[in-house]
Amino acid sequence: MHDPTPPPTQHGRGWPAAQRGAHNQHLRLTHADRDSVANLLKEAYAEGRLDADEFEERLGTAMNAKVHGELEPLLSDLLPEGARIPAPPAAESSPAASGSERLTALVGHCSGYFLAALGPLAVLLVSGNSSAFVRKHAVEALNFQLTFVxxxxxxxxxxxxxxxxxxxxxLLLGWMVLPMIAGAAALFGGSWKYPLTWRPIKDS
Structure with a gap:
């Protein structure tokens, strides 16, 4: 007798609807899967549907879960039957810095050789409000120069x-070498964190 049911394929494609859930229970979780469940639990806690003890217990279980089947009991009384766990929103990527922004950031790092903290401070005041990239580098350079002084x-x-x-x-050797490394990172559109640096100025 011919069986019309298509054979099971990878990730549950071809399985009857009633069997897909059971099949997916054994799939390994990704970090995005755990983050999605964590966000749902946080929303439920904020809405008062979970008390503090329930929230902490379920959140800990979600973060330590290995397969999808371990997450289903955590959400069975929070989501409508058959509802799917939404994927977390993708992080917005920052636009690439322009050539002028990279050059200005380079100046912010290297100006400390001539003007100490006044160099990156001037770059921050002139261009910091118009470019987040320049501001980030200027603040880091300013904090390093303040640390040196x-x-x-x-x-x-x-x-x-x-x-x-x-x-x-x-300290002097670091002052001579590190701004060149930071300036090169800025010139290539990257970021740089000076080691062992006091940071009283925040990038905000």
């Missing part, structure tokens, strides 16, 4: 000790 002043007060002199030599 404040660190040099503090170490000068303890210059009668040997260790502060050694620390200042390393």
């Amino acid at each position: 404040v660190g040099s002043i503090v170490l000068w007060f303890f210059s009668w000790l040997i260790l502060p002199i050694v620390a200042w030599v390393f």
Whole structure:
């Protein structure tokens, strides 16, 4: 007797509707799957449909889940029957920086060689509001220059000790080399974080 039911294929295609759910239960989860469930649980908690203990328990289970079947009990009383878990919204990608923005960001890093913190500060004040890319680099360069200036002043007060002199030599070497690396990163449209840097100025 001929069986009209098509054979099962990968990811459940060809399975009868009643059997697809059971088949997908064994599929491995992605980070996006877990994030989607976490967002639904947060919404349910905010709406008062879950208390704090339920929310914490279900969220922990969702983050540690391995297959789809482990997520179904977490949402069975929150979603209508047959509803699908929505995918999380895709993150908006930042537009590529233009050539002039990259050059301005490079100037922000390298201006510290001549004007210390005043160089990146000037770049921040002139171009920071018109370009997020320039602002990000100018703020980072400004924080590094402030770190160098404040660190040099503090170490000068303890210059009668040997260790502060050694620390200042390393600080000076960093001041000479790191802005060139950061400037190259800016010129190629990338980002750079100076190591061991005090950041009193926030990029906001």
